[in-house]
Amino acid sequence: MPGKSAADRILAAIRAVPRGEVAGYGEIARRAGLPGRARMVARLLSENDDHSLPWHRVLRSDGRIAFPPDSPQFAEQVQRLRAEGVVVKDGRVRGQRAAASIDEILWAPPKRRGK
Template sequence: MPKKPLPAGPRTATEIAFERIWTTIERIPHGRVATYGQIAEVAGYVRRPRLTAQALRHVPDGREIPWFRVINAQGRIAIPANSRGHREQQRRLEAEGVSFEKGRVDLSRFRWRPRSEAPVVD
């Protein structure tokens, strides 16, 4: 899916939020997952899981974000089942040792638990 570029010019509050979310996602270690809401909260945006989804739609070309480590609060891949993106996300997670049981990741086992859940700051 093509990325929607952010407008040029001074950084907006949305651009700052996206940068904080991307930086938070980059901290998720190999073999761990985080939920959309968890990412938003760690980035300083409590109860804003959709902001995480929006940020993932705007990742700049060339920036390597481990997008596949972000899943929904039920431990499921949010991309529609049987789509190429869903298969790719599951394949990448399984390659890192994350297992699925009936389409779900056991969050008690694989959830990323950052040492500090203090918001990411610039």
């Protein structure tokens, strides 16, 4: 149903990221069918208030946190990621580049599901 708004698809893509994995803004936008709208994803998250949304799993393409190291949000994101088993070092995620494998995340069938 192509009636869904861009913002809705973006949020869906973010929610599609499983616990313990991370994704990049650009990759999220791409999976949402909005190539080149990485900034829109960022703006959306900045406005978003949904606590059920795993915003902490969204990083920059470099695998780095999108917040300055001295920001409270930065600490929060790092803590949340570590709580999920993600290795964070100096504000950057180790063990998996942000979104380089988002396709795997959305297409991989590790969990039984209709598809």
